[in-house]
Amino acid sequence: MTGTPTTPTTPTTRRGGSPVVETRDLVRDFKRTRAVDHLSITVDAGEAVGYIGANGAGKSTTIKMLTGILKPTSGTVRTCGRDPLTDRVEVARRVGVVFGQRSQLWWDLPLGESFTILAAIHRLEPAAARARAARLVEQLEMGPQLSTPVRSLSLGQRMRAEVAAALLHRPELLVLDEPTIGLDVLSKQRLREFLVAERRERGTTLLLTTHDMGDIERLCDRVLVVDHGRLAFDGTLPGLAATVGARRVLVVDLAAPTAPLQGIPGTALLAGEPDGLRQRLAFDPAETTAAEVLAHVSARAEVRDLTIEEPDIEDVVRRIYAASR
Numbered sequence: 172m173t174g175t176p177t178t179p180t181t182p183t184t185r186r187g188g189s190p191v192v193e194t195r196d197l198v199r200d201f202k203r204t205r206a207v208d209h210l211s212i213t214v215d216a217g218e219a220v221g222y223i224g225a226n227g228a229g230k231s232t233t234i235k236m237l238t239g240i241l242k243p244t245s246g247t248v249r250t251c252g253r254d255p256l257t258d259r260v261e262v263a264r265r266v267g268v269v270f271g272q273r274s275q276l277w278w279d280l281p282l283g284e285s286f287t288i289l290a291a292i293h294r295l296e297p298a299a300a301r302a303r304a305a306r307l308v309e310q311l312e313m314g315p316q317l318s319t320p321v322r323s324l325s326l327g328q329r330m331r332a333e334v335a336a337a338l339l340h341r342p343e344l345l346v347l348d349e350p351t352i353g354l355d356v357l358s359k360q361r362l363r364e365f366l367v368a369e370r371r372e373r374g375t376t377l378l379l380t381t382h383d384m385g386d387i388e389r390l391c392d393r394v395l396v397v398d399h400g401r402l403a404f405d406g407t408l409p410g411l412a413a414t415v416g417a418r419r420v421l422v423v424d425l426a427a428p429t430a431p432l433q434g435i436p437g438t439a440l441l442a443g444e445p446d447g448l449r450q451r452l453a454f455d456p457a458e459t460t461a462a463e464v465l466a467h468v469s470a471r472a473e474v475r476d477l478t479i480e481e482p483d484i485e486d487v488v489r490r491i492y493a494a495s496r
């Protein structure tokens with residue numbers, strides 16, 4: 172890795188919109204811990220930004236300051252151009268927040284009633300609110316759950332409901348804290364597809380924390396890495412993967428036992444099953460593509476099935492730490 176990782180690296184091209192999130196020298200101390208340490212970040216209108224870091228790096232504390240839940244120790248924070256502490260109501264009007272571990276829905280009420288109550292809280296015009304809720308319900312395929320009490324929803328259904336609730340008032344910024352944690356593959360996919368569509372249709376700015384590289388890959392144009400409360404990286408995901416040398420792994424299930432798939436350009440063969448039926452090839456996306464690797468494999472053996480293992484964010488972040496020692 173080149174340069175010191177705690178020096179922000181190549182920022183991506185900015186869209187030139189006005190900042191939706193802007194922090195300058197933001198600090199938050201708890202008794203003995205500096206959770207956020209002179210953090211200066213900017214997110215422009217229409218961007219989709221992944222905010223990542225190891226457990227305890229300061230992500231939730233930052234988000235709580237952006238949304239007016241926590242007061243900074245020092246420094247400034249502007250969300251949609253406002254101070255989230257003194258302009259709480261205006262910020263709440265313009266921002267939607269989803270905390271994966273916490274619900275904003277009424278547990279014992281049918282889901283549809285939560286939407287009605289939220290619309291009233293946001294003082295939305297009833298007909299417009301009903302139309303917006305109906306559209307979200309349709310897009311998120313939640314119609315059958317509208318009369319179900321929230322406590323009886325599956326985790327995937329509840330997360331989609333949380334996202335719908337956070338978007339009911341058409342916020343400019345949607346902040347998502349671990350939106351796909353614990354979801355099965357299909358639920359993750361549905362939620363990601365919805366968020367991509369929402370962004371395309373309404374230009375909603377996304378800021379999300381996640382431990383899932385798939386969320387970043389499918390949703391974000393830009394990644395911010397926080398390490399011990401400080402900004403450690405600001406750039407694209409390929410830029411981050413290249414910076415830390417993160418590899419992807421192509422896992423192939425072969426039709427017949429096959430000799431180890433050694434010597435495929437740009438790959439390293441990882442330990443596989445002894446019969447050679449399942450083999451794992453690590454590759455650097457900067458050097459080759461999954462399609463090229465697969466073409467080489469197919470020339471040697473019949474491929475029955477394949478999966479690609481993404482670099483794990485914890486692993487990427489561990490590599491950043493290792494490089495900073």
Ligand SMILES: Nc1ncnc2c1ncn2[C@@H]1O[C@H](COP(=O)(O)OP(=O)(O)OP(=O)(O)O)[C@@H](O)[C@H]1O
Pocket residue numbers: 201202204205206224225226227228229230231232233
């Ligand atoms: N209310 C609190 N009181 C004391 N310390 C806190 C409090 N909230 C957070 N911290 C500490 O601040 C640091 C940053 O915590 P934070 O929750 O922001 O990290 P995080 O990156 O969101 O982690 P995770 O991925 O585990 O949610 C940690 O050392 C944490 O223990």
